[in-house]
Amino acid sequence: MTEGNFVDYVKIHVTSGNGGKGSAHLHREKYIAKGGPDGGDGGRGGHVIIRGQSNLWTLLHLKFKRHAKAGHGEHGGKSRSTGADGEDVYIDVPLGTVVRDTETNDIIFEIIEEGEEKIIAEGGKGGLGNWHFKTATNQTPRYAQPGLPLEEKHITLELKVLADVGLVGFPNAGKSTLLSVITSAKPKIADYEFTTLKPNLGIVKYRDFQTFVMADIPGIIEGAAEGKGLGYYFLRHIERNSVLLFLIPADADDIKKQYDILLDELRRYNPEMLDKERIIAISKCDLLDDELKEELKEELDNELPIPYVFISSVAQQGITELKDILWKILNN
Known part of the structure; x- marks a missing residue:
């Protein structure tokens, strides 16, 4: 997908x-001049x-379809005939x-299961016919x-990508390169910031034909939680991920500081994201010789509070680990 x-x-x-509308018809038939209701x-x-x-991964099919209108119920007829129900309209959306509500920005509901159906605008109930109102004194x-009126709403659909692992890092940290190596995805890769403007998904093939889904999220910058850079446009996609994989290049000035900035942006956006499992991948480790790598390991063992692994997407190092x-x- 482009x-x-x-x-x-x-x-x-x-x-x-x-x-x-319910019908107010009175029964009329040959030899029955005054039939009842x-x-x-x-x-x-x-x-x-x-x-x-x-089987949907995007809201593209709704981009130019900005109105959804259901059918009206038909009026009741004679002989207690019930009018036909109006035709329901379905809006298919990806999971996540x-x-x-566009006016209040309040969340109405979320769709997270295959085949899950929720009514966003309820059709008006049909009116009762006159035979319901027959009594001993009013025959x-x-x-x-009359039937109840329709419902009308302006709604906003937001997709939060459903993935097992979300890649978190600064722009140009090598997230797209890792995704292209570890999965069959073909994200755009270039040597400038914000190459990735939309999330990319890829399926990681593991042993015994097992798989999990990884998402490359556009890069975070300081102040993203306040809307700087691409702001909320990508932070919401991280909410659905089970595991957060922080990608920090080996040639960064201060790996621990970069990790703290990234974590702080997630905390300011949604504190619940800190409850997710986290791991750090030190990318571009092919730039380090063995001696430098050992020195960095000693330093990181004391500084980093979560597991880390050295990888190189280009040299295919540490990918299996x-x-x-x-x-x-x-699978814990």
């Missing part, structure tokens, strides 16, 4: 259907329903989609209920 085809934010106007009920208005689909009611550690954490 970068331009990854759509993770759309606004839609949804309208359900009106309920059909036999008006049927109106049909229910159509719902607008959000449905989860595991958050549905918000020919000439009135019936990284997979082993990630698999072990995911």
Whole structure:
């Protein structure tokens, strides 16, 4: 999937259907001049329903479809005939989609399971026909209920990528290169900051035909939690990941400081993200000779509070060890 085809934010106007009117019909037939009430009920208005689909990875199919309108319920007929229900409209979304009220920005619900269906705009209930109102003292009611009106809403759909492992790091830390090596994904790779503008997903093949999903998230900069850089546009994608893999290049001025800045941005965005399992991958280790690597290990053993591993995506060093550690954490 190309970068331009990854759509993770759309606004839609949804309208359900009106309920059909109940009928006030009176029974008329040859030789029966004054039959009783036999008006049927109106049909229910159509719902607008959000449905989860595991084969969708983006909201691209909704980019140019900004209105969803369900059918109206039909009116009741004679002989207690109930009107047909209005046609329901389904909006299929990828798993991990958050549905918000556009006006208040409140979360209405989230879709996280295959086939999960939730009504976003409920169709109006059909009105009752006049035969419901027949009593001993009012045997020919000439009135019936109108149907209930439709619901209308402006909603925002936000996709939060569902992945087992999320890559976290500063721009140009080598996240896309690692993803291209460890999975079959083909992200854009170049030697400048913010090469990645949208999340990329890749499936990591492990032993015995087992797999897990890794997401390359656009790079974090200081102040991202306040909206600097790409701000919320990528931080929300990290919320769904089970494990956070911090990628810090071996030639960084201060590895511990970079880790602390990244962690602080996540904490300021959502403190719950600190509850996730974390691991650090020191990338570009092919730049280090054995002596430098040993010195760095001694330093990091004292400074880093979580496990770390040396890797080189270009030289294919430490990749198997990284997979082993990630698999072990995911299956604890």
